[in-house]
Each structure stands twice: as C-alpha cells, then as structure tokens.
Amino acid sequence: MPDAVIKNEKQYQALLEIGYSKEKAARIANMPDQVENGGNAKPYEEWTKEELYQQARKTGVEGRSYMNKNNLIKSLQTNQNT
Template sequence: MASSHGPSVKDDDTYEALRKQGASKEKAARIANARAAGDKPSARGGKSAPYEEWNRDDLYDRAREIGIKGRSEMNKSELIRALRSH
C-alpha cells in the first residue's frame, strides 16, 4: 500500500511505482498527477514553440531555471535532450 505523499501528489500508487523505477520526485509527481487527471492536457499547455525553434541561450536559461547540471558545456541538441528527459 502506498503512503500518502501529500496533497500535491494525486495518485500515490503511480508515484511510488515511478520512484521505485528511478524517476525523480518531480517527474514522478508530474506523471502521477497527469494520470489522476485522466491524461488530459492542461488548459495552458502547448503555447510554447518546440525546443528546436529556441536559440541556445534560451535553452540554456530554461535549463538553469530547472537546475540541469553541466548545461554550460552542452550544445543546443544536448540541451534539448536534457530538457526533455528532465
């Protein structure tokens, strides 16, 4: 039985399974909450251009915001990969 992870996690079983598979707390919570909501996209999603259309400086800034390590050594395609796998 999964324990409660607080009100920010809507599907404790999915969260716990993802954590056991090695997902970060943030990623596990994001997926668990999406599943609890029926995998419906949020109303505000999809307004940003795909990462391929961003310039490297903007990608770098986004990577810095979310704390991706090693970002200063990454080129544009590596930053895109790191952002998508975060």
C-alpha cells in the first residue's frame, strides 16, 4: 500500500506532537476546508445540517445519520468517531 499524501504537513506534525494518532492527524490535515481556506473556515454553527453531515461523512464520524445538528457540531469539534 502506498504512503498516504498529507496535504497540510505542518498541521499533521503538530497534531502528532499533541498526541493524535497518525490516522486521525492525517484525516484532519487532509480536510478540504483546512487546505482551501487556510484554516479560516466559517464556524460549524454557521453551517447547514447537510454541510455538517457531509463533513462528518468525509471525516468518518460514525452514527452521523442519527445525529441532529448540535450533535454533528459537537462530534466534528471534538473529532470523535462515536
């Protein structure tokens, strides 16, 4: 299996240093909003439920289809895969 490409290496390394697993750090560092907006994406509270759901899908949040908007926000902010 080829090595994964990390889109934001600086962020990836910072996340590893604070204790994130390689998988979780890579997932966060490769999130489109982080790369495209330079980390200046609008707050999750301003996103629609559909936008939150799609972001949760991209980041692999389990149980997302059963979550309301507030639960999606909380899960994405804490980056938990519940």
